[in-house]
Amino acid sequence: MWNKESLHKLIQSKLSNYNLIVVANREPYIHRHVDEEIECQRPASGMASALDPIMRACGGTWVGHGGGDADRETVDERDRVRVPPEDPTYTLRRVWLSKKEEEGYYHGLSNEGLWPLCHVVFTRPVFELKHWEMYKKVNKKFADAVIEEAGDVPTFVFIQDYHFALMPRMLKQMNPNLIVAQFWHIPWPNRETFQAFPWKEELLDGLLGNDLLGFHLRYHCQNFLDTVDRGIEAMVNQEQSEVTRGGKTTLVRPFPISIDFESHEKRAKSAEVDDKIRKFNRYFKPGKRLVGVGIERIDYTKGIPERLRAVDRMLEKNPEYVDKFIFIQVGVPSRGHIDAYKKIDDEIDRIVEEVNWKWGTETWKPIHYAKRHFSTEEMMALHRMAHFFIVSSLHDGMNLVSKEYVASRFDGDGMLILSSFAGASRELSDAILVNPFSIDELADAIRQAIETPEEERRKRMQKLRAAVAENNIYRWAGKIISALLKFDFPESM
Numbered sequence: 299m300w301n302k303e304s305l306h307k308l309i310q311s312k313l314s315n316y317n318l319i320v321v322a323n324r325e326p327y328i329h330r331h332v333d334e335e336i337e338c339q340r341p342a343s344g345m346a347s348a349l350d351p352i353m354r355a356c357g358g359t360w361v362g363h364g365g366g367d368a369d370r371e372t373v374d375e376r377d378r379v380r381v382p383p384e385d386p387t388y389t390l391r392r393v394w395l396s397k398k399e400e401e402g403y404y405h406g407l408s409n410e411g412l413w414p415l416c417h418v419v420f421t422r423p424v425f426e427l428k429h430w431e432m433y434k435k436v437n438k439k440f441a442d443a444v445i446e447e448a449g450d451v452p453t454f455v456f457i458q459d460y461h462f463a464l465m466p467r468m469l470k471q472m473n474p475n476l477i478v479a480q481f482w483h484i485p486w487p488n489r490e491t492f493q494a495f496p497w498k499e500e501l502l503d504g505l506l507g508n509d510l511l512g513f514h515l516r517y518h519c520q521n522f523l524d525t526v527d528r529g530i531e532a533m534v535n536q537e538q539s540e541v542t543r544g545g546k547t548t549l550v551r552p553f554p555i556s557i558d559f560e561s562h563e564k565r566a567k568s569a570e571v572d573d574k575i576r577k578f579n580r581y582f583k584p585g586k587r588l589v590g591v592g593i594e595r596i597d598y599t600k601g602i603p604e605r606l607r608a609v610d611r612m613l614e615k616n617p618e619y620v621d622k623f624i625f626i627q628v629g630v631p632s633r634g635h636i637d638a639y640k641k642i643d644d645e646i647d648r649i650v651e652e653v654n655w656k657w658g659t660e661t662w663k664p665i666h667y668a669k670r671h672f673s674t675e676e677m678m679a680l681h682r683m684a685h686f687f688i689v690s691s692l693h694d695g696m697n698l699v700s701k702e703y704v705a706s707r708f709d710g711d712g713m714l715i716l717s718s719f720a721g722a723s724r725e726l727s728d729a730i731l732v733n734p735f736s737i738d739e740l741a742d743a744i745r746q747a748i749e750t751p752e753e754e755r756r757k758r759m760q761k762l763r764a765a766v767a768e769n770n771i772y773r774w775a776g777k778i779i780s781a782l783l784k785f786d787f788p789e790s791m
């Protein structure tokens with residue numbers, strides 16, 4: 299069983315002579331001005347929460363976009379700040395982007411282009427040449443920062459996500475001695491879908507600069523291999539799950555990501571979380587009613603409208619449940635510059651209003667919608683309050699929110715309703731698995747969750763918790779680091 303200590307041991311015995319650089323667009327700590335003070339916040343990003351404990355264990359450097367309005371005030375002259383603020387163990391190197399760069403690379407190519415292309419949830423991707431040009435420019439900008447951080451020490455570079463598909467090739471060209479790996483946190487679509495991407499050869503060539511390329515699921519690896527097979531000149535070895543192009547081989551492997559189960563559980567037991575529960579009980583006033591919860595960024599892949607409509611359908615089908623439960627939905631504002639996000643935001647507001655108007659009484663409404671950033675403790679408090687928790691993603695690479703809910707339930711109770719289109723459903727098969735496109739199925743799942751007897755709830759939760767405890771973030775990192783250690787640095791280094 300992997301844990302913090304075993305990962306530490308691996309790192310100390312095998313990695314201590316090397317540099318580790320993580321590159322991710324989203325930084326793990328953001329400095330913002332709040333009420334004339336500078337506040338250090340954690341972003342709403344499963345990726346950032348998953349990698350932070352690994353960086354704490356390994357030290358090293360995280361290269362990320364400095365996106366907070368107080369970020370520049372908190373770095374040194376080399377754009378670095380030590381984090382986490384309460385116990386600094388690693389370095390955050392911030393890269394600055396102009397509005398134009400952010401627009402083209404982040405909002406444009408990454409989130410209007412690659413995000414919908416890879417998720418395939420009927421939101422049409424937008425591909426603009428000017429976004430692609432900016433994407434290339436920003437990939438180079440981050441690559442320059444990595445090269446500077448690496449110096450001439452043997453260095454492993456671990457790139458995160460679809461924001462940097464071109465960077466692996468750039469890095470290898472600038473410094474062939476680096477060992478480069480990348481993890482693609484979102485799904486990889488089937489090869490027909492990927493055909494729509496106008497610069498496919500360049501993008502695939504960029505990714506094949508990696509020594510190791512990871513996806514959550516074997517299914518995504520297979521989609522990638524098929525895409526390469528059809529899309530670019532390269533030799534695909536299906537059996538070994540690797541691709542060779544221009545004499546260079548890239549291993550393609552599944553590594554299902556997870557969370558730090560132990561420390562999450564410990565924090566969920568804290569007095570601070572107890573306080574938040576008291577605060578929420580005063581605020582939402584559930585009284586004797588059951589509580590359902592959903593927490594995510596406001597994103598059209600998450601199936602938020604579907605689940606709110608399912609609350610409505612559940613009440614239509616089972617009017618005896620009127621005034622018997624409340625559903626708390628947290629929506630963290632996200633990517634608000636993009637039209638598709640503005641649309642989903644409006645749609646959610648409209649549905650909340652409609653459903654509450656239809657069912658609400660003077661003393662009760664079915665949906666409580668909180669549209670703001672929530673702290674980790676606040677989210678844990680909601681996990682602990684939730685008799686049932688809904689994750690209804692229309693498509694999701696993994697979905698760590700579902701694992702966080704399970705880890706917070708140290709009392710062994712609670713029911714998870716989980717989309718079968720979230721990667722997590724492969725491990726969390728003791729949840730109530732649903733097709734979120736079917737509002738009736740979701741509505742029935744809510745009823746099932748409410749009516750499941752305690753003994754069965756506990757049995758299911760026990761199995762869910764065992765799965766997350768075992769397949770934890772240290773296992774994910776340990777497997778990736780072990781795979782990386784099989785690559786040799788050149789003798790001369």
Ligand code: F6P
Pocket residue numbers: 324342343344345346459483484632633
């Ligand atoms: O996990 C996928 C991902 O895009 C991460 O890379 C990202 O940090 C998270 O979702 C949230 O998105 P964003 O960083 O664009 O707010």
